Amino acid sequence: MADISEIKTIEHDVIIIGAGGAGLRAAIECSAHGLNTAIVCKSLLGKAHTVMAEGGMAAAMGNVDSRDNWAVHFRDTMRGSKFLGTWRMAELHAKQAPERVRELEDWGAVFDRTKQGLINQRNFGGHRFPRLAHVGDRTGLELIRTLQDHGIHQGFEVYMECKALKILKEGDHAAGVLCLWKETGRFMLLKAKAIIMATGGGGKAWRVTSNSWEYTGDGLAMAYEAGARLMDIEFTQFHPTGMVWPPSVRGTLVTEGVRGEGGVLRNSEGKRFMYNYIPERFAEETADTEEEAARWLEGDDDARRPPELLTRDVVARAIYNEVREGRGSTNGGAYLDIANQRPADYIKRKLPSMYHQFKELAEVDITKEAMQVGPTLHYFMGGIRVDADSQMTKVPGLFACGECAAGLHGANRLGGNSLSDLIVFGKLAGDGAAAYCKGLANAPGLDSDEVMGAMRAATAPLNREEGPNPYVLHDQLQDIMGEHVGIHRTEDGLTAGLEKLKAWRAEVAKTKAHGASQYNAGWNEALDLESMAVISEAVAMAAKERKESRGAHSRADHEGEDYEFWGKRNLIISKGDDGQMALEHYERPDPPEHLAKVAHATVEELDAMTASGEVQV
Amino acid sequence: MATRNFKIWRGDASGGEFVEYTTEITAGMVVLDAIHQIQAEHAGDLAIRWNCKAGKCGSCSMEINGQPKLSCMTRMNSLPEEGTITVQPIKTFPIIRDLVTDVSWNYEQNKRIAPFQPRERDADGEHRMLQEDVDRVQEFRKCIECFLCQDVCHVLRDHHRQDAFVGPRFMIRAASLDMHPLDTVDRIPAIKEEFGSGFCNITRCCTDVCPEHIGITDNGIIPMKERVVDRYYDPVSWLKRKIFGVKERGKDRPQVK
Numbered sequence: 016m017a018d019i020s021e022i023k024t025i026e027h028d029v030i031i032i033g034a035g036g037a038g039l040r041a042a043i044e045c046s047a048h049g050l051n052t053a054i055v056c057k058s059l060l061g062k063a064h065t066v067m068a069e070g071g072m073a074a075a076m077g078n079v080d081s082r083d084n085w086a087v088h089f090r091d092t093m094r095g096s097k098f099l100g101t102w103r104m105a106e107l108h109a110k111q112a113p114e115r116v117r118e119l120e121d122w123g124a125v126f127d128r129t130k131q132g133l134i135n136q137r138n139f140g141g142h143r144f145p146r147l148a149h150v151g152d153r154t155g156l157e158l159i160r161t162l163q164d165h166g167i168h169q170g171f172e173v174y175m176e177c178k179a180l181k182i183l184k185e186g187d188h189a190a191g192v193l194c195l196w197k198e199t200g201r202f203m204l205l206k207a208k209a210i211i212m213a214t215g216g217g218g219k220a221w222r223v224t225s226n227s228w229e230y231t232g233d234g235l236a237m238a239y240e241a242g243a244r245l246m247d248i249e250f251t252q253f254h255p256t257g258m259v260w261p262p263s264v265r266g267t268l269v270t271e272g273v274r275g276e277g278g279v280l281r282n283s284e285g286k287r288f289m290y291n292y293i294p295e296r297f298a299e300e301t302a303d304t305e306e307e308a309a310r311w312l313e314g315d316d317d318a319r320r321p322p323e324l325l326t327r328d329v330v331a332r333a334i335y336n337e338v339r340e341g342r343g344s345t346n347g348g349a350y351l352d353i354a355n356q357r358p359a360d361y362i363k364r365k366l367p368s369m370y371h372q373f374k375e376l377a378e379v380d381i382t383k384e385a386m387q388v389g390p391t392l393h394y395f396m397g398g399i400r401v402d403a404d405s406q407m408t409k410v411p412g413l414f415a416c417g418e419c420a421a422g423l424h425g426a427n428r429l430g431g432n433s434l435s436d437l438i439v440f441g442k443l444a445g446d447g448a449a450a451y452c453k454g455l456a457n458a459p460g461l462d463s464d465e466v467m468g469a470m471r472a473a474t475a476p477l478n479r480e481e482g483p484n485p486y487v488l489h490d491q492l493q494d495i496m497g498e499h500v501g502i503h504r505t506e507d508g509l510t511a512g513l514e515k516l517k518a519w520r521a522e523v524a525k526t527k528a529h530g531a532s533q534y535n536a537g538w539n540e541a542l543d544l545e546s547m548a549v550i551s552e553a554v555a556m557a558a559k560e561r562k563e564s565r566g567a568h569s570r571a572d573h574e575g576e577d578y579e580f581w582g583k584r585n586l587i588i589s590k591g592d593d594g595q596m597a598l599e600h601y602e603r604p605d606p607p608e609h610l611a612k613v614a615h616a617t618v619e620e621l622d623a624m625t626a627s628g629e630v631q632v
Numbered sequence: 633m634a635t636r637n638f639k640i641w642r643g644d645a646s647g648g649e650f651v652e653y654t655t656e657i658t659a660g661m662v663v664l665d666a667i668h669q670i671q672a673e674h675a676g677d678l679a680i681r682w683n684c685k686a687g688k689c690g691s692c693s694m695e696i697n698g699q700p701k702l703s704c705m706t707r708m709n710s711l712p713e714e715g716t717i718t719v720q721p722i723k724t725f726p727i728i729r730d731l732v733t734d735v736s737w738n739y740e741q742n743k744r745i746a747p748f749q750p751r752e753r754d755a756d757g758e759h760r761m762l763q764e765d766v767d768r769v770q771e772f773r774k775c776i777e778c779f780l781c782q783d784v785c786h787v788l789r790d791h792h793r794q795d796a797f798v799g800p801r802f803m804i805r806a807a808s809l810d811m812h813p814l815d816t817v818d819r820i821p822a823i824k825e826e827f828g829s830g831f832c833n834i835t836r837c838c839t840d841v842c843p844e845h846i847g848i849t850d851n852g853i854i855p856m857k858e859r860v861v862d863r864y865y866d867p868v869s870w871l872k873r874k875i876f877g878v879k880e881r882g883k884d885r886p887q888v889k
Binding site for chain 1: 728769809
């Protein structure tokens, strides 16, 4: 193997891993601070998972309903998180999202407009007012293209189709990244003062998922290996509406925008079953008759929201339950009907991607018949634990933002809060990294033993004589996670799942990728398995520990939220001194009083607080 | 269940050949599913580019039975029931390996387009635009950069004039900026001189293959060609510019108050 001096080495101030919304926004900010910045990404620029986001980005601009403001958004987010989100992050997010959205407009984004010519906003689950700035049902594409087209003129470097393998350290500090060029199969060393993780989640460990191939938890695994802590990792969001047929697209996302635009859920008996699943916490704000829901859809301010727009965890569990009790659709889901709610041309205009997706992949015309949908693994609420203001992890010089970071969403994320998360915390991570770099005189050095060891580990699957097929191993992992760590979790199931994961991991250590190193899909698959092994174990371990049902984490053997014990703690996972995965409880401090008051207020109380000026909006 | 035969091009820049594979096809499968199955069963190192598998990212472009397509949106039951299915990389760009090509030239073209420069915000800090004034721009912004239009464009594919023409993708990118109600840059000179609008001879092949059904030729390229003609070849406007020194852009700027 080559000596470390023979490996192509490039020095930057900041390396950003991941080129989705968060990574691009962070890079733009770092460049604005005058830092020599580079992005490393597994795919071509503009193809990251952000591109698949559909419904919109949440920002309390009040363009459609002037009653909206940051405090209402903050309250919705904390309640949606089942009060497990990080208070400060939810506050920053709600306050800064509108400015971040307007800034996109200055960079060329073309959002749908209101009649007055302003950015239009749509309804979404868990948001009290129409709040999602959107472009039809392709908002993610608009976000990534806007950041991409603006970003390419900001002077940062982009290393495309280049996989980050390991965070390198000097002492305790982040010092660089070992990367692998897909095209050539060669290694590259990037030295940097600061590294920002913006790698997204890890849904590919499950079979039924809305996630793209990149979502293998690389950033979480790399940060974990480097000594950072993972938090709230048991909270994996099952989006209620993924396609259920045909089998090859099972899991592909059906935007919540369908329900935001008036779509309703029915079971095989034709009943709108969501009326049976309204949690007490939301009863006050949810319509209890179809007549009231219909008035809401017509724009009646006094009518309450239909129960189809309850938070994702509630709707996903309801569909799961209907199917389990024998009231599922012909292909094992629920019926999502917008054909009988809205005219065909309206549906085609507001939901063009959905129209084409169903037409082309399932041969279903959604303007004429109902879609069939079911829960699909969609999002990691948990991730790398960061400081709420600087976005720095426990490892000095290592930052995280976007889906791979934890904090904002707690136990459940509201739709639309993801895209705004990317731009708010992408920017803040850039600011945080810039402040950190200022305090460092020189870039840290690299440890050649560490680099050589990482390269040996990476090339092992190629060099082995024989071993299990990485594609088959991936398939096996998806079986384990689907069966034991899905939407329906139990102590016994999770224990068995952890046992299976242990045996499976021993097989991963023996996997063999055939062929040469150049653009070798099998080798890449083998390397991704390492990341998925870390996150799968972490999710299962934390899910077993949390003995309650809260948000996206539901334990059949511990139903209901346990406020006194579990409501006051986050679970944290880190790599122990013995190299084993260690789990600890983090006792949440009391929230700042002014924020707690907003989050726990009734709708009327909050309105009064705003009117009196007690809460500045 | 039915067994289907595939001929997939394998090789790299130095050359290659079609290799035959067989795999089982089940209900609802798309070509990308079949290729993944072949990868897992027979050809672990088969190089292919893909991401979302939902027609949203534009990564998995290839030529299927000679037709440029997104493999994730090409259902197996849309292909002829009999015979071998041929899969090869898009032809216009240099091969990296197997079905993967080097599309970096496209990224270089994008950099040549002057960035968006908005007018000032209104006094209350807002930008105002009417929906009907942004419909056309939004149509172009649906582009997922699959580069199938670039693949079939005769100027690039057959005449190799990458030196003179940016291709349909970047003509509509330029058009989306030129038609953007907030943009203040005069883009017509660059569209004519640098991006080569005159090279397009309107065969509409690009429009035919666009998976997003964007009216590339009729709604994007033709209006740009017309604006170039108005600017450079229309005697009346030429005279007007000479006499009055009119420099402002020709496009109407709808103002919403």
